[in-house]
Amino acid sequence: MNGTQITVVGNVVNSPSRNRTQNGSVTNFRVASTERRYDRSTETWGNGNSFFVDVECWGDLGGNVSHSISKGDPVVVVGTIRTDEWESDEGRRSRSRVRADAVAPNLARGVAEFRKTQRSEPRADEPPVPTDPGAQEFDDGEPRAGRDYQAAVEALDHVNADDLTGEPAHA
Template identity: 50%
Template structure:
């Protein structure tokens, strides 16, 4: 396979639009812009250079998560397959770049986000059993079958944290000193 996988960092420039297809699949589409910056030696400041616009398509579960989480103007990182979308228009054959996203997330270098896992339905252990719903978001118990359950850690061992926390948020708990 010769897929061209890319990571694009930029801002969403159109509101994500979710559509349900007759097949039952769902797709969310949005357009994003990624502007490169260059250091201008004359002004001794960073300046915008070129802007790359690309359409992004997200399918199935990713489609729902994107449409419920992100909106126009949000800084994002998109990883997926880059390809050329072509069609026949009034002016002849036309084309534009498009990314079929495998991963989409907020750019935490430019803001904060609050992550919440989506609830999943567990597969019954025996064919006659009843499927149990996954734990509600925010519960400490990972959903059954979660591939990351064993890797998850809160970075706490006893009363000491891995690193001290410093926060400018009023009401945040105080940092726990790290033993040296």
């Protein structure tokens, strides 16, 4: 069954909580996504409507989220959205929930340091990760050639001003 995929960009509203269930471990938190609007009359930005959604993260993702994400963090959540419905004293109620496939810090709003987790066995839905026999793992955070991006003073390719002529149009 295919669900409705959604990407939510917003802020974590509450501290993620991790719980064990009969179906495995799950981490839950809530995200608020508030639209920004430009008011031409005052020439300022302001907040528009907010969308709140519960997020559930199962298995390894839930463990990683509970160790990495905190209340107030800007995040990007990708997953399948569904609506839970129930009867209450006030009548029929509903609430949207996203079952997350991925959760990440929003790098448009800050920086993050990524550290891979070691799994005892690969997941059945993931292809094996190719290994580089010449690669070494370092824990000191220093960039390594061929592994990390490095800032350089010079350009990758030198540009000759004579080479900047326009290309012919293709028919």
